[in-house]
Amino acid sequence: AQSVSQHNHHVILSEAASLELGCNYSYGGTVNLFWYVQYPGQHLQLLLKYFSGDPLVKGIKGFEAEFIKSKFSFNLRKPSVQWSDTAEYFCAVNAGTNSGYALNFGKGTSLLVTP
Amino acid sequence: GAVVSQHPSRVICKSGTSVKIECRSLDFQATTMFWYRQFPKKSLMLMATSNEGSKATYEQGVEKDKFLINHASLTLSTLTVTSAHPEDSSFYICSAGTPLAKNIQYFGAGTRLSVL
Numbered sequence: 001a002q003s004v005s006q007h008n009h010h011v012i013l014s015e016a017a018s019l020e021l022g023c024n025y026s027y028g029g030t031v032n033l034f035w036y037v038q039y040p041g042q043h044l045q046l047l048l049k050y051f052s053g054d055p056l057v058k059g060i061k062g063f064e065a066e067f068i069k070s071k072f073s074f075n076l077r078k079p080s081v082q083w084s085d086t087a088e089y090f091c092a093v094n095a096g097t098n099s100g101y102a103l104n105f106g107k108g109t110s111l112l113v114t115p
Numbered sequence: 116g117a118v119v120s121q122h123p124s125r126v127i128c129k130s131g132t133s134v135k136i137e138c139r140s141l142d143f144q145a146t147t148m149f150w151y152r153q154f155p156k157k158s159l160m161l162m163a164t165s166n167e168g169s170k171a172t173y174e175q176g177v178e179k180d181k182f183l184i185n186h187a188s189l190t191l192s193t194l195t196v197t198s199a200h201p202e203d204s205s206f207y208i209c210s211a212g213t214p215l216a217k218n219i220q221y222f223g224a225g226t227r228l229s230v231l
Binding site: 004032044051105 | 119121147149151156157158159160161164208210212217218219220221222223224225
């Protein structure tokens with residue numbers, strides 16, 4: 001069955017620490033990969049996406065993610081987090097253009113950045 | 116970016132009543148919208164795909180008679196939770212993709228439904 005797994009459910013970091021959130025997916029064939037962020041009280045916002053090409057993608061607010069096809073992974077990274085990065089982070093996948101555009105989400109990772 | 120508006124943001128209702136949630140694409144036309152449900156500490160689960168001018172496509176396990184979806188125009192989809200019960204209490208979120216970038220979903224702010 002198609003699935004998306006996020007390994008870290010709760011992460012607590014100090015400001016300026018580096019961040020890496022894991023995401024693995026179980027899909028056959030072509031996939032489109034996304035990271036969304038949900039700040040407290042706000043709607044989901046797209047951080048970055050991967051459709052094809054360079055497997056290292058850069059998103060907003062200094063985030064980046066690397067698609068490693070052999071590992072079925074799409075981990076999110078940021079070299080130095082800020083207090084304002086406190087939010088819920090969701091990895092999401094859809095299986096290319098033939099399956100529609102609905103997203104399959106991971107369970108989310110709650111990130112708390114302390115001053 | 117594209118804006119998706121969802122209304123109301125929060126609703127409290129008595130058990131047995133029906134609640135309608137609206138999802139609007141404000142600056143683009145959306146032939147397809149999606150409805151998700153988010154449980155506490157859980158991921159977003161796709162409930163149904165709302166297609167303009169045709170019947171919605173429901174995911175396995177989602178009761179179509181319980182969660183009525185209407186997509187009457189290119190900018191509006193509604194989700195009606197009929198005869199709501201406490202177990203229907205949840206966070207409901209809609210999304211839509213623009214015509215030129217259907218693969219990128221823009222999300223509404225969500226509706227917190229509490230059924231007493």
